[in-house]
Amino acid sequence: MTGRDEHRANDPLDLEALPGQASHLGADEDDAGHGPAADSQGRGKDDSEKLDQYLLRRYHLHGDRKAREQLITMYLPLVRSLARRYASRGEHFDDLVQVGAIGLIKAIDRFDLSRGVELTTYATPNIVGEIKRYFRDKGWSVRVPRGLQELNIRLNKVIDELVPKLQRSPTINELAEASNATPEEVLEALETSQAYNSVSLQASPNGEGGEEDAGLIDYLGGEEEAYDTMEDRTTLAPGFAKLDKRERYILHLRFFEGLTQSQIAERVGISQMHVSRLIRRSLEKLREEIGELENPQILHPSGNDK
């Protein structure tokens, strides 16, 4: 069942209610032949599309607020359906529905009648985008301005493009040029990644928020055989048992094999910025773990931050 079908199936205001729902809106000579009343003998997708178009025309051409409200009500099941996909990510389902509803309202308000697309087609990426933005905003432990967050996410993509192109790690000036920002803004945006907490794996890395955008999860590499083949000396190093395979592998590549972060990113199939975050997180785990071992003779025994 598609999202649209699901939405229709759950929609109490769907086609069965068409005549009654449309009647209160009144007829409009401009819409003669396009309103639901004109097609009410039929059933199914065509009818609902025509009702959408009718209500959208009522709202956009005549400022009919009731038509707008009816569209919102009709499409709330779609919002709930999309919000449900993200409900297991630590946010309240009701909050996600509210956020998604904002995306729906924006879609209805910005809908361009002349483009000839269905409202569902236009609204779905708007709703998903609004939910993704919510996760992205909530993923920062320190409030970081939206512009910097988006530049940070954009830089992720720019770095991934520049490394293979330049065959080396880009400089700050190159990143600034490629991302239409100043070097200071790039440095500031990179610094904000220190405040980065746990952005949704489905959050769009390019900041556009469309449904077709790849999520961060698409940038994560799969389980590599190489994770299992690293040398024993790495896995036996103090504290390493607390790390997962990929973290051990990345630390092994960086500190035992001497690869740069960009090289590791290419090897593992994730972004350089993600490598940076994983290294920092892994070192943090090691610090905590070695602190817990209560063995002051083990090197690098630092515990919690002061």
Next chain:
Amino acid sequence: MAERITLEVPATVNALSTIRTVLGGLGARLDFSLDDLEDIYLATGELFRTALQDDSLDRLSVEVEVADGELRLAAGAFSSPELRSEVTVHEESCLDLCMLLRSTVDEVDVEDTGASYRVVLVKRRAGESP
């Protein structure tokens, strides 16, 4: 001509952000790559976190200097023998501070300054010889 910036910061991890900002600005001027900058950030962060654990400090003095394509950071004034050992001694198969510093910067040095000492980290642009 060498450019030198001296900072006196509270001995807390929060000060790291300020230091990273200075390192980033100067590193960008030297046309450091992102990998180079990440390395010096990592080295400085780990040095400071270890120092804060090992040494009873109220304030940290940090001097950052750029000249001839290299960035030089000197931090102190430390007195902890444990920190000195961690900076200079590597135990095989351990990802210890010594190994981490040597993997990320080009030079690690300890400069004695009377009763205390400074740790000096030097990072050069990738491919630059000393």
